Amino acid sequence: MGSAVLSGTLNAVGSDLASVEERIGYRFRDQSVLELALSHISAVKGDAPRLRSYQRMEFLGDHVLGSVVSHMLYLAFPEGEEGDLSRRLAELVREEACAEVAQDMDLGPFIRLGPGESQSGAHKRRAILADVAESVVAAVFLDGGYEAANQVVERFWRPRLETPRRPLRDAKTVLQEWAQARGLPPPSYREVIRSGPDHAPRFTVAVDLPGLKSEQADGASKQNAQKAAAAAFLVREGVWKKDES
Missing domain, CATH: 1.10.1520.10 (Ribonuclease III domain)
Incomplete structure (x- = not known):
């Protein structure tokens, strides 16, 4: 090569x-x-x-x-x-x-x-x-x-x-289970903005649940941004500690 x-x-x-x-x-x-x-x-x-x-x-x-x-x-x-x-x-x-x-x-x-x-x-x-x-x-x-x-x-x-660095369950799964336990529909995710060059894009995604404030996060892919937004939501609501997200 x-x-x-x-x-x-x-x-x-x-x-x-x-x-x-x-x-x-x-x-x-x-x-x-x-x-x-x-x-x-x-x-x-x-x-x-x-x-x-x-x-x-x-x-x-x-x-x-x-x-x-x-x-x-x-x-x-x-x-x-x-x-x-x-x-x-x-x-x-x-x-x-x-x-x-x-x-x-x-x-x-x-x-x-x-x-x-x-x-x-x-x-x-x-x-x-x-x-x-x-x-x-x-x-x-x-x-x-x-x-x-x-x-x-x-x-x-x-x-x-x-020695895992954080909880093994995915943040999106945990948030969906948390919402379900409270009689809420599944969380919805929406792309807020895409930035950066084509070979290295960055995505900002918001997660929404009825009656609750949205949470946003960014990532190198939509999937990573969604997970980060879900994790931020869980931290804000006290479900996860900050060092677990």
Whole structure:
């Protein structure tokens, strides 16, 4: 796999990726694979930038990560039912969790960005960090196979499996159950505004329940924004504590 032609630069001094390899615990046979996994679309010159940025690798990494984490959960919870395992999986592969892993890997300073994105501090943006974490998983998979990817995922996702950071039930599910218990109809969600460029949109969504004040939140996708709005609603009504949302 050849390197993409890049217009951006690393935020870190120099282009040595050895420290990234040390952090993730894997030495690449072909560093260009890792370089591609760290290349945001804004840093790519020429035709078909989506094919020569990390976007395709993020797609692959998302599925490799889901496969490895699903196997981890299957073994870790032999009595777990499908619904419980699905909730745990969703928690472990959500955007926030992947962004935290990217921070643990210290990937931010090594993300290749175009000048505008670099100046805006995009290497700290949660959605980009989450995408890069998945892309790095894909890079390890492509360079070293499933077992190598499995070891990296075990190293960084196992602690989150053993100690969940928040309630395992989805905020939208909890809010719907809360409304049902009070004789209210299911919550409705509406898009308030969409902002940002096409390759990195942000959605603001409001959640409505009759007779109660609406709550708004934003996210990198409508689904994430809906979950965040539901979580904010639950915190406001005292159902969840702030550190659980």
